[in-house]
Amino acid sequence: MDTIGVGLIGTGYMGKCHALAWNGVRAVFGDGPKVMLRHLAEANPDLAAQRAAEFGFEHATADWRDLLADPEVAVISITTPNAFHAEMAIAALEAGKHVWCEKPMAVVLEDAERMAAVAAASGRVAVLGYNYIQNPVVRHIEGLVKDGIIGRVNHVRLEMDEDFMADPEAPFYWKSERSSGYGALDDFGVHPLSLLQTLLGPVEAVMAQLAKPHEQRPVTGGGQRPVETWDIASVLLRLHGGVSGVMALNRSAWGRKGRIALQIFGDKGTIAYDQERMNEFQLFVAEGRPSEQGFRTVLAGPQHAPYDRFIPAPGHGLGFNDLKLIECHEVLRAIGGEAARVIDFGHGLLIERAVHAMARSHDEGRWVEL
Template identity: 75%
Template sequence: MDGSIGVGLIGTGYMGKCHALAWNGVKAVFGDCARPRLVQLAEVTQDLAQRKADEFGFQRGTGDWRELVADPDVEVVSITTPNAFHAEMAIAALEAGKHVWCEKPMAVALVDAERMAAAAKASGKVAVLGYNYIQSPLMRQIEALLQEGAIGTVNHIRLEMDEDFMADPEALFYWKSEASSGYGAPDDFGVHPLSLLQVLFGPVTKVFANLSRPYADRPTVEGTRRAVETFDIASVLFELGEGISGVMALNRSAWGRKGRVALQIFGSAGTIVFDQERFNELQIYSAADRQSLQGFRTILAGPQHPPYDRFIPAPGHGLGFNDLKIIECHELLRRIGGEDARVIDFQTGLNIERAVHAMAQSHREQRWVVI
């Protein structure tokens, strides 16, 4: 991967900082790419943009994201804004001839996600989505185990994603409870487990979903209450292309859960268990073990699980969330350089978006929906 690439970042919240850390760290961790040039950062005001540019190591800041997209020194744009802004910004960047790294989900409306994919195809530029959980060294190990048939033929999958950032009924109303942000649990949230399914098994082909709101309204800063417009809980039956059945449970209001993406894969000869809250370990049960030794084995991540070795030379010490973002950044640079890369691009991301909208349709119509 030769040649330093000019980076623009739109948005400096939680995920914006993750992207900035990744752009700052990718050269030091992997060493096989030129150090990115952090050219420009965009925020809602010039003052905030310049302050964050100084903090994150960007050359300059702007209060107008369109100025960043038009900057000839910017070659790739990181988009980490709220969901409703993704489509407009990504399409503008692609039409300006920039590569795009956009946080999930693609867009609120399916038609906008389709427009984003079409714009990426027309531009010939690389456009990928921020699904960093697929980058886990042990998620790669799970994929290898499945490919070698370690648990036989897979016949059922259970997936749970739970967090508690919406658990308090008296937490203030904010944009994630507005319909303009999407459906809630299925798209703001459930796209992560869907990304794991996409990488390990391919697209979901059929869903039956029930969506619910645990709290009808939330308090506002003005002292009134406002109706919650999105769904914080989703229960989904699904099928995959090879006839594999599955269950997915999503809950943004689950007290005590902080970052749980629990995956259980059941096969004819064993079971694999993984939980994102403990993503430096996986468990495997093999029916081939002699009966006196049968039981789940816990495997700790180590340098034998690339690219863990790029961070730490010793097993069991553990990577973190932002490390996955650095790996994702490296994969993006590989794709831009014309190499094979582990990414979910806009075209593949449409499979995930279609599954989300099928869930919403299923809930409305109370029936199975074929995707």
């Protein structure tokens, strides 16, 4: 491919993130097709025109289906709220477009299964937006685990905490509606699951407990509305190979802004990582004299590819949008028929099944096998 035409549905936080990635991917990596920003869709026509001008798209529309009919659009980024993913992704694939869809796949498991089936039958690339696995530090951690630097892994702990739902006086909005999903589980719990699946393999069994720190939220104009989702989840895990695990999720954790704390324990050492300090990790290896043993901090640098594509010096650091740009490059590699580090709809379905198994475990009060 010399060029590739891009469509974008949704222009909020993640829509802008995708636009930045499409705009910068060729400049950073210096390969792949020239990206042509063809068509942008946003429900409000005035906002669509404004965002198209800001992001650099040639055409704007208030009807996302216009992108399906546009022969110049080869790949569509879907960055709309969760409830719209299934309809849009399936329609795009059936129209012959490649798809890059933000997580989670869908609110209902049956919709996620349909998405995976349509993707498999379409012959098109269908990728989910799990950009944390693209971090050069996480890539390096994967190599350390595979190389046995910490020995045989026997336990993993993951915490994901943010505080955007912490204030009990914050007004009710769509993330508290059941139609958006279960809450912490599929709103952002899928991100640590993507790390687990990438680093250690799929989840095989779960035991979960969900909680609502705030039972009601104020409604604009007065009154209260019951919260329909769960902002807290505590999960016991059994992973591939019998590895035990614990995952704790909290959307109401005051002071936490973007924390994904990962600890991987092996019989020869430990690896620790926190997304709020995404340009470093800690490594402990049980070797040498006990009097000098201890965790050492490793800073990201050009030796941790593809950090070197952004910055030639260590310790300067990448950001969230850079991870999405790396993911964009992997999407283009997949479209070009190359091996790519992505979570496609087939592998994403494993994450969706794990989430729904956790919800079922909470409802039934028991372990659920996947």
